[in-house]
Amino acid sequence: MADNQEIIAGLAEIIEEVAGVAQDDVTAEKSFVDDLDIDSLSMVEIAVQAEDKFGVKIPDDELANLKTVSDAVNYVQANAK
Amino acid sequence: MSASDVVVTGLGATTPLGGGVEETWDGFLAGRSGVSALEAEWVERFDLPVKIAAQLAVDPTEVLPRVEARRLDRSEQVALIAARQAWQDAGFGDDGVEPERLGVVVGTGIGGATTLLHQDDLLEQNGLRKVSPLTVPMLMPNGPAAHIGLEFSARAGVHAPVSACASGAEGLAWAWRLLQSGEADVVIAGGAEACIAAITMAGFAQSRTMSTRNDEPERASRPWDVDRDGFVLGEGAGIVVLEREEFARARGARVYARLAGVGMTADAHHITAPDPEGTWQAKAMEAAMRSGGIDPAAVGHVNAHATSTQVGDVTETVAVRKAIGDHPVLTAPKSALGHLLGAAGAVESIITILAIHHGVIPPTANVDELDPGVSLDVVTDEPRKMDLEVAINDSFGFGGHNVALAFSSA
Numbered sequence: 001m002a003d004n005q006e007i008i009a010g011l012a013e014i015i016e017e018v019a020g021v022a023q024d025d026v027t028a029e030k031s032f033v034d035d036l037d038i039d040s041l042s043m044v045e046i047a048v049q050a051e052d053k054f055g056v057k058i059p060d061d062e063l064a065n066l067k068t069v070s071d072a073v074n075y076v077q078a079n080a081k
Numbered sequence: 082m083s084a085s086d087v088v089v090t091g092l093g094a095t096t097p098l099g100g101g102v103e104e105t106w107d108g109f110l111a112g113r114s115g116v117s118a119l120e121a122e123w124v125e126r127f128d129l130p131v132k133i134a135a136q137l138a139v140d141p142t143e144v145l146p147r148v149e150a151r152r153l154d155r156s157e158q159v160a161l162i163a164a165r166q167a168w169q170d171a172g173f174g175d176d177g178v179e180p181e182r183l184g185v186v187v188g189t190g191i192g193g194a195t196t197l198l199h200q201d202d203l204l205e206q207n208g209l210r211k212v213s214p215l216t217v218p219m220l221m222p223n224g225p226a227a228h229i230g231l232e233f234s235a236r237a238g239v240h241a242p243v244s245a246c247a248s249g250a251e252g253l254a255w256a257w258r259l260l261q262s263g264e265a266d267v268v269i270a271g272g273a274e275a276c277i278a279a280i281t282m283a284g285f286a287q288s289r290t291m292s293t294r295n296d297e298p299e300r301a302s303r304p305w306d307v308d309r310d311g312f313v314l315g316e317g318a319g320i321v322v323l324e325r326e327e328f329a330r331a332r333g334a335r336v337y338a339r340l341a342g343v344g345m346t347a348d349a350h351h352i353t354a355p356d357p358e359g360t361w362q363a364k365a366m367e368a369a370m371r372s373g374g375i376d377p378a379a380v381g382h383v384n385a386h387a388t389s390t391q392v393g394d395v396t397e398t399v400a401v402r403k404a405i406g407d408h409p410v411l412t413a414p415k416s417a418l419g420h421l422l423g424a425a426g427a428v429e430s431i432i433t434i435l436a437i438h439h440g441v442i443p444p445t446a447n448v449d450e451l452d453p454g455v456s457l458d459v460v461t462d463e464p465r466k467m468d469l470e471v472a473i474n475d476s477f478g479f480g481g482h483n484v485a486l487a488f489s490s491a
Contacts, residue, residue, distance in 0.1 A: 020148030044214040051210075 002080075004028075007054065007073045014049045018042050028070040055081050084327060087260045087341075088491055090334040091171025091322030092431050093163035093271075097315050097419055100139030101166060105428070106435050109417055109443035110464050114299035116313050116419050123279040131291045133298040134277050135315030135419025141275075152215055153228065154193035159318035159424075160225030160273035161232065167269065168233060171322035172334055184237040184265040185230045186256045187320065188248030190423030190478070191276040192222030198278060225273040225318070237265040243423075245478030246386070248272045249319060250426025254343040254484055256323045266328040271320035271427035285314060288353065290390060302420075303447035304387035304394050304413035305455050312388040315419030319427030321434070326491075338434045341471065341489040342373020348481030355393050355477060359400030365483035366404035366473055373487045375471050377405045380487070382442055382472040384433040387413035388420050395454040397475060402457065410467065412436075412460045416446035426476030430486055433474040437490050440468050 002010070012026035019042045032038045038046070047058045050072070056079045058066075066072045094101065097115025098108030108115070115135040124132050141158035142150045150158055164187075196219040203211045218224055223241035230239035238259065242251035249272020256270035285291045292311040294301035302313045329336060344365040350356040370377060383401050387394045394413075401409060414429045421428055436442050441464050448461040471489045478484075 018148075020146065041214040041218075048210050 004073050004077070007076050008069060010053050011050065011069060011072060014046050014053065018045045018049065026069055028068070028073065030069050031067055032069070033067070050076070085261045086326035086339060087257050087323055088326045088329050088339050089321050089337045089434050089488070090324050090329050091167040092337065092434065093166030093168070093170060093320040094318065094428055094431055095137060095139060095141065095159050095162050096317040096421070096428055097135035097138055098417060100144065102170070102431060104138070106432070109414065109432065110441070112417070112444060112446060114417055114446060115315065116298045116301055118295070118298055119277070121279070127279060127283060129279070129282055129286060130293050131282055131286045132295040133292070133301055133313060135313050135421070136277060137316055154196040154219040154224060155275035156189055156191070156193055156273045157219065157224045157228050159275055159316070160187055160320065161228050163271065163273070163318040163320040164229040164232065164269055167320040167322050173322070177332065178267045180234040180236040182237055182266040183233060183235040184256065184259050184268040185226050185235045185239040186242065186252045186259065186268060186270045187226035187229055188242040188244065188252040188272045188423050189222050189225055190243065190245045190248050190274055191281065193220035193224055194276045194281065195278050196220045198280065229269055233269065235269065244482040245480055246420065246422050246425055247476040247478035247482040247484045248423035248426065249428065250430060250474065250476035250484040250486055251345065251482070252427060253321065253323065253340065253430055253486055254345055257340050257343045260323060260325050267322065267324045269320060270323055271318065272424040273318035274422040274424040275316040276422070277314055277316050282314065292389060300447050302389045302416050304385070304389045304416050304445060305452050305459055306448045307450045307452050309389045309391065309394065311390055312415065313419040315421045317421045317424050317428060319424055319431050321427065321431065336491045338437045338488045339491040340486060341375060342369045342371065342487040344368025344372065344485040346483045348483065350481055353479050355396050355481070357392070357396060359396045359403060361481070362397060362400035362475065362477060362483045363404035365485040366400065366475070369473060369485040369487040373489070375487055375489070378408070379471045380405050380409050380473055381467060381469045382436060383409045383411050384429050384436065384472060384474040385411050385413045386475040386477045388415050393477070395452055398455050398457050405473070407457065409473070410442060410458045410460055410465065411445070412442050413445040414443065426474065426484060429476070430474045430488070433472050433488055437469045437472050437488055441466055
């Protein structure tokens, strides 16, 4: 299983591709909406790419709870096969 | 100047002749053609009879940041590029007009058809998960107008007229009405189109309306020439900034011309063929003159819709004679530009405005032998210098839509 830093790096790649946020700006404490200015449409795209990259399923009701980068990292750690 | 006069203060365009207004205008004067061979693999795969198109001189993805471009359909990309040019050209920055006094009217003929097709492919091949959540905002025909409205915080209403090849001209016409009625001080108006795709090419080819002069792309669009055989599909956007003249003068804006009057009618004759008498085309021109208080004798020039089809080109000249008389000098910009569908009326309005502003009418390309049915003076070969008091731009669309815009020197 990937460690937290690897997951953050993977998320950062996706977020840069989808939303144009510099990879260095994607750090654990950042809020997707408030800090990284990612809208709900982009979050759906990011979730789909994260599912493919990390081999997890992110149902809509779970996605709604992922407010920060570290929320997403913890979710991936807990759910990756 | 009266309280309701409307002026043009900003121009923006990206076309097959250039990535901006100046490059496009220079292309016209130099007699360049925007038409070239289509390299897309589907041309051969479907054995399309038409293998040429008027593709953008500068790809929008070379202009827009990558992430912005990927959230926009190509029709929205070109709209935004042209709108930013026009806004800057008008001398507006982050302020200058209250959001509740700023409107947008930007039309399109087809909208985000290529997005629709691409996303449908993804759905069929890869299932639901791969369909973009941006599919709907990318394919909706109000997308170009809506993105411009967002960019400039326009809150006096954002509208998207859809009337096929008259959409762009209709954008300016409705903008004029918003300004005349006092609902806005400034309106960003025009049209955008980017739908060169296998299905649109196939559909137009099947309706036998396109030129198949594949071995001579630059000579294919030839309005009023006896050997014309159809239009050439193009892509692009034209956007103008229109203002109430009082507002523009008060802020010291540079004024290109006045949009003096507009006329809109419908043929109610046939879904694609124009009324052969040109009656309602003429009525649109008459309405444009009447609403602008213009004497037909003052109209020196008509920037024609003429698309290079057998029927339509001559009908329009009959309508010009009926509405205005034998004196207007004609040009047909589609000879160089191709047919930009929902952007055509807007880009060609910009050419009309610049003809007044510079006192030069660009030539109609490829008229080797003028159709004997045309008894008006057509500018061919070289640009013609001419002081213009009033010039009219015509745009007509499938569905029988007729729009005439009367511009005057300001």
